[in-house]
Amino acid sequence: MSGWLGFSTGVSGLLASQRSLYTTNHNLANIQTDGYSRQKGTQNAQSALYLKGLGYVGTGTTVEDVRRIRDEFVDFKYWTENASHGDWEIKKDNMHELENIFGKVSDNKLSTDLNNFYKALGTLSTNPQAAETRKVVKEAAITLTKQLNQTVNKLYNSQKELNFSVMTKIKQVNDFASQIGNLNKEIKFLELDGSMANDLRDQRDLLVDKLSKLVNVTANEENGEFSVSIKGITLVNGKNVNKLKYPPNLVDNPWNPKEKLVKVEWESNGEPVHLESGEIKSLIEMRDGDGSGSSIRGIPFYIKRLNQYAQQMVKKMNEIHFQGQGLEGHKDVFLFTHDNKSSSEFFTGMDYTDPAKVTAMNDYIKNNVRADNITVSLDIQKDVNAIATGAKGSAGVEDSTTVKKLLATRDDIHFFDSSDAPKGKPEDFVLAIISTLSVDSSQAARMEKNQSIILKSIIKRRTSISGVSMDEETANLVKFQHAYRASAKIITTMDKIYDITINNLGYVGR
Numbered sequence: 001m002s003g004w005l006g007f008s009t010g011v012s013g014l015l016a017s018q019r020s021l022y023t024t025n026h027n028l029a030n031i032q033t034d035g036y037s038r039q040k041g042t043q044n045a046q047s048a049l050y051l052k053g054l055g056y057v058g059t060g061t062t063v064e065d066v067r068r069i070r071d072e073f074v075d076f077k078y079w080t081e082n083a084s085h086g087d088w089e090i091k092k093d094n095m096h097e098l099e100n101i102f103g104k105v106s107d108n109k110l111s112t113d114l115n116n117f118y119k120a121l122g123t124l125s126t127n128p129q130a131a132e133t134r135k136v137v138k139e140a141a142i143t144l145t146k147q148l149n150q151t152v153n154k155l156y157n158s159q160k161e162l163n164f165s166v167m168t169k170i171k172q173v174n175d176f177a178s179q180i181g182n183l184n185k186e187i188k189f190l191e192l193d194g195s196m197a198n199d200l201r202d203q204r205d206l207l208v209d210k211l212s213k214l215v216n217v218t219a220n221e222e223n224g225e226f227s228v229s230i231k232g233i234t235l236v237n238g239k240n241v242n243k244l245k246y247p248p249n250l251v252d253n254p255w256n257p258k259e260k261l262v263k264v265e266w267e268s269n270g271e272p273v274h275l276e277s278g279e280i281k282s283l284i285e286m287r288d289g290d291g292s293g294s295s296i297r298g299i300p301f302y303i304k305r306l307n308q309y310a311q312q313m314v315k316k317m318n319e320i321h322f323q324g325q326g327l328e329g330h331k332d333v334f335l336f337t338h339d340n341k342s343s344s345e346f347f348t349g350m351d352y353t354d355p356a357k358v359t360a361m362n363d364y365i366k367n368n369v370r371a372d373n374i375t376v377s378l379d380i381q382k383d384v385n386a387i388a389t390g391a392k393g394s395a396g397v398e399d400s401t402t403v404k405k406l407l408a409t410r411d412d413i414h415f416f417d418s419s420d421a422p423k424g425k426p427e428d429f430v431l432a433i434i435s436t437l438s439v440d441s442s443q444a445a446r447m448e449k450n451q452s453i454i455l456k457s458i459i460k461r462r463t464s465i466s467g468v469s470m471d472e473e474t475a476n477l478v479k480f481q482h483a484y485r486a487s488a489k490i491i492t493t494m495d496k497i498y499d500i501t502i503n504n505l506g507y508v509g510r
Helices: 002-029 072-102 109-126 131-190 198-214 279-288 299-322 355-368 378-382 401-411 426-466 470-507
Strands: 039-045 049-051 055-057 061-068 217-222 225-230 233-237 250-252 260-262 336-338 374-376
Touching (some): 072 198, 072 217, 109 426, 198 217, 198 225, 299 336, 299 401, 299 426, 374 378
């Protein structure tokens, strides 16, 4: 045995260098592979051999196994911050979309159409009997109401898209969870002999990376079992998967009766999924947030504001208009209604001197008028002479008492005086909506940028630990190549020694 010791030692070095070269080659081949972790062989000295007269002599080396270079703490940080980044990224994108719907503070269609409406009233006040001027007022009022209709319908469509995105993300969570469960099963089988299924582990961690952007997840491995959970509730444990309910249950949408809202629940017990961060949480907040309590100002908040705007316009403008008189005996006509109703269909027997009827009218408006159904009264759409310009009972067509009162609402600082809405003039209300949106959008953009910087820092740290460096691997390639040649040289040298000893030693002295 001792005679072949040098030879076997050289062979062990040759094989170890060869395996290290394979690992280096694998690293270089996967330098562009998403989620790939750099691998390194664990090389140890073989047990020494005791030789009498010499003591313990080394017997070479061996590569025990090949492991990925990974830091679990950095992975945990990445998953946590990735969820927060996904959260703010969704908010930023959707706030930007809302800004596109409303326009800028200095140039938005609602303010422009409101100004055009008041401008038309101003012209009418100087020439109340002119048919063309009356037509301009009618068209300006119709344009204003249609702008409200279109704006809120765009918000409905955005809410519908968010709802669809929630459903899509639920399916993605289940797909990722199923893939993780399958990989858990495969990895456990392949690692029964104590080796490490490194590439499959990389695939599993990459799935957790993708999952962490959707929901707040934690992942850990105990006794060979890999588990993923959402707020303490297990999503994946080994090969077992606790999916989210899909297709999901639907509930009524309080802001748009035509649509249903997706619920995010566990399939096993129907309990709601507790979301703290991630894209799904942000999508739900933007879809459902009405700004009340601790909820964010999502799409329902702006739907609510537009509804309040429409209701107050109907309430205040109708009160003035109804008590005036148009041409050719037109009276008891509302300026605005809903769903293309005439004045008689809108609210019959109205008397603004009767507090009970005023209260009933206000309740009716609150329950029936919305930004999506406000229109100009059907009476005025059919006949512009129904536009009330003078006081009731006035004989002359030159009377502009009522239209001047309508015009004066433009500067009425108490036009909006509700406790749960911005106070001030009609234009102030519109500007308050857009200013609030601008503030929220700026905050979302700022938070997304900050979160992106944090995430990039973690990615950089992660890459420095687990990423493949071309320079480092090239240096390793040279190093292991030299080691391989050195081991081969040792084997060649030992071969010559044995050849001389065995075959040529007998020729000495002949």
